[in-house]
Amino acid sequence: MSDNQRIPLLEVRHVSKYFGSVIALRDISMQVNAGEVTCVLGDNGAGKSTLIKILSGVHPHDEGELLVDGKPVRFTGPREARRAGISVVFQDLATVPLMSIWRNFFLGSEPTLGAGPISKLNTGFAKRVMREEMAKMGIDVRDPNQAVGTLSGGERQAVAIARAVYFGAKVLILDEPTSALGVRQSGIVLKYVVQARERGLGVIFITHNPHHAFPVGDRFVLLNRGRLMGSYVKSETSLDELTKMMAGGEELERLSKELEKMASDPEMKQVARQLAEEAG
């Protein structure tokens, strides 16, 4: 499936994860290359969150291998994953709305002047770097003291992405960055995804929306109920195909038949027919 000779930034080989008797993930393989966007597609409960948590060091994997720059790793915590260059931008957990942009940008990794208990935040440096980094994403921040909560949803994601990149992320995991956004804001976030790719990052774009994934993705990994349903490079697939698989073709067909049986009124029949059509 992969034809290039480079060592992937991040590679997942036959990884499984169990929570007690529940199989959260089974035999998942994928890879992330520098300057590429790998889209992880799946419906609710497909195992996307578990996959993110394994990649970001929140949960250790039970089987299989995780390779960073070709070397097998086993993270003991999120800090370790971050040190290895893997950063997650969570949809809701990205920023603190009431805090200013520069405080958010350096939260958890504050630059200081002086040492020990009397060290002072290097406010000037923080503001300057934040504006420079945001400028690289095409955002001109006029007031660094502006609360992040006053930014639009897309801009807030941009703050989180710029922060991750500045702090040395090589692999950027974006967790459903568009799911809570409107059409326009989603487009803006997709622009940032492309920008991050062009800056040479490996991007993992988690979504359940193939319409968002297809235009920016280079590789597509489909998950369904904890299993790998398919893995494609862009040339091997199409938006239609992805959509169909995401909708779960066979399942939809079955659902449409059931509906047909239940349906007595013509309206329900119509819904069933539509489902059948979508299922192909």
Place this chain on the structure above:
Amino acid sequence: MSVATTEPLPGSAPKQRRGAADERVAGVSIVARLLQRPELGALIGALAVYVLFSSVDATPGRLFTTIAGTQNWTDAASTYGIMAVAVALLMIGGEFDLSAGVMTGTSGLLLGMLITKEQLNVWIAIVLVMIFAALVGVANGFAVVRTKLPSFIITLATFFVLRGVDVGVTLLITNTVRFDIGDAAPGFASAHALFGSTFLAPYNFQDAVLWWIGITIVATWVLTQTTFGNWIFAVGGDANAARAVGVPVSRTKIILFMYTAMSAALVGIMVALRYKGIQSGQGVGQEFFYIIAAVVGGCLLTGGYGSAIGASLGAVIIGLAQIGIIFAGWDSNWYYTFLGVILFLAVGLNTLVRRRAASSRR
């Protein structure tokens, strides 16, 4: 797409300055900057209350605005101020401490017990009381971060436990409801000079005023200029987001509970040394004054926003009201009504501020 500042204020012409990016920072108008400050409302409120009570002053010679009057209200405001700053930082960190009031009593009583029953040197007793307070704070904080229950409930429990212990233990040991501390105790004179005495000789301002001002300055510096201050805002604003970027959320909160309890101990020590004794009911009910001062000072009850200076100004308003009503010759019960109204107005103002800050443009 560019990030604009908050809505342009009426009167400020649209800015078309181009050039170095840094110049545009100055483009944010001073008025807009000022409106962003959480303590602005408290400052205006304090000035208004000051003007009000200086105009209704009924004392012969209109003492309210004199140095003697100032001595009176700063005395009243100082201990509220010390506590309000701690409670404000804790509130910005997203938590409450309802045991803060009773802790002043518990600490003072423990000091009295150590000095009178254990015959300890006053300074050693002070150190032990501080250690005890730190442990109470850790217990509060630990219970909150471990159980994930609202701190309101956890510290309400602490409040009631300590309230009972205060009276019960005092009765058991002294057969009365107070500890008397004689000034003959070793180390009393020096400790009294630092914690319970006065300065500026003819006017006799309380030492507590200096402590209050000093604590406000240090707390403001910590809050706005240090990494820990950044963490306080973050754990109160969104604990999960803070944790996701590596802020030690639990540790930050536990330290804030420790600081609050130790501030209460400081106030308890001051009261016990100043009055050479302490009542077992000391401090009960005071926790609400601290919360009022913090909220009037611009702290959001939901955390993540506020200031130490604002909380101090809130304490000023409480001090002004307490003394102003006496000087005006009014029935002092109106004091509570007055504070209630002030609180109500302040919360209304804060809500507006937060809507402005937290609502997103889409």
